[in-house]
Amino acid sequence: MFKTDQLFKAVCLACASLIGLLMLGIFIQLGINSGETWSRFGLGFLWSESWDPVTEEYGALPNILGTILTTVIALVLALPLSFVAAMFVVDAPPWINKSLSQAMDLLAAIPSVIYGMWGLFVLAPLMQDYVQPFLAETLGLAEIPVFSAILGPDYNGFGFLTAGLILSLMILPYMSAIMRDVFKMTPPMLRESAFGVGCTKLEAARDVVVKYGIRGILGGVFIGLGRALGETMAVLFVIGNMMEMPNGIFSSGTTIAATLANNFAEADGLQRSTLFALGLILLTMSFAIQVFAQYYLYATSAQRGEER
Numbered sequence: 640m641f642k643t644d645q646l647f648k649a650v651c652l653a654c655a656s657l658i659g660l661l662m663l664g665i666f667i668q669l670g671i672n673s674g675e676t677w678s679r680f681g682l683g684f685l686w687s688e689s690w691d692p693v694t695e696e697y698g699a700l701p702n703i704l705g706t707i708l709t710t711v712i713a714l715v716l717a718l719p720l721s722f723v724a725a726m727f728v729v730d731a732p733p734w735i736n737k738s739l740s741q742a743m744d745l746l747a748a749i750p751s752v753i754y755g756m757w758g759l760f761v762l763a764p765l766m767q768d769y770v771q772p773f774l775a776e777t778l779g780l781a782e783i784p785v786f787s788a789i790l791g792p793d794y795n796g797f798g799f800l801t802a803g804l805i806l807s808l809m810i811l812p813y814m815s816a817i818m819r820d821v822f823k824m825t826p827p828m829l830r831e832s833a834f835g836v837g838c839t840k841l842e843a844a845r846d847v848v849v850k851y852g853i854r855g856i857l858g859g860v861f862i863g864l865g866r867a868l869g870e871t872m873a874v875l876f877v878i879g880n881m882m883e884m885p886n887g888i889f890s891s892g893t894t895i896a897a898t899l900a901n902n903f904a905e906a907d908g909l910q911r912s913t914l915f916a917l918g919l920i921l922l923t924m925s926f927a928i929q930v931f932a933q934y935y936l937y938a939t940s941a942q943r944g945e946e947r
Contacts, residue, residue: 673916690882697913706894710867712803717811725818746812755876758805767796791887797879800888805873810863817859821852871896895921
């Protein structure tokens with residue numbers, strides 16, 4: 640029995656260590672293959688706006704800002720909707736709960752290329768003909784200095800806002816499904832106690848359910864964030880694929896993942912090294928976000944009454 644337990648422990652340790660080794664290996668591989676770019680451009684590569692394969696001048700800033708902008712738009716739109724949807728599903732009658740839960744799971748299973756095709760043939764024309772003119776002209780936001788800078792001077796249906804909308808639709812079922820399961824794990828006694836002292840449903844959700852399941856909720860958020868950061872095909876269809884600095888949410892641009900998908904097949908030499916460098920930057924961004932999330936949970940654990 641003792642030997643069996645020790646063997647099982649060793650196997651579990653090996654499997655867990657494999658995850659860390661795999662992550663380390665990916666970092667090393669990307670670092671080695673991007674060495675030429677870092678040796679030529681240095682850290683200036685991170686804030687350079689150039690992208691000229693003819694003169695072999697490359698910069699990562701348009702890609703980084705495009706990735707951040709589309710991800711922020713997606714989270715701003717998807718986070719409140721996923722939270723509200725999960726809360727509604729948990730408290731809904733069983734027949735509604737079952738139907739909507741299955742719908743969430745089905746939406747999460749749709750391939751990203753399908754979202755991209757839908758965005759190209761349905762969402763982009765709607766944005767060009769109705770949504771963007773409504774925001775810019777009907778509401779007159781294009782005439783207000785602050786909003787005109789946010790929206791951008793031109794609109795054709797493609798761009799960061801359309802890409803962000805597609806991403807929000809993609810990550811919403813993931814986040815909702817995880818939040819739904821987290822909310823279900825909240826002991827009914829806690830919620831009943833909150834109602835017993837006069838809390839409304841909103842107050843019970845904010846002060847009891849969210850605080851009890853904060854780790855699971857943040858896990859769902861960061862799963863959605865990770866997919867939004869690295870999404871390729873859906874963004875590729877609707878962002879416009881222009882290697883330019885963001886000039887508003889209506890403007891066309893690119894992301895790191897879209898640039899990799901567009902250029903990697905025919906890239907060679909310095910350009911190929913540059914694409915590996917962009918991949919390393921994207922991986923570092925995802926890793927840094929996860930580290931920040933874990934640090935935040937650790938730093939605020941005492942406020943939630945958790946042991947460190």
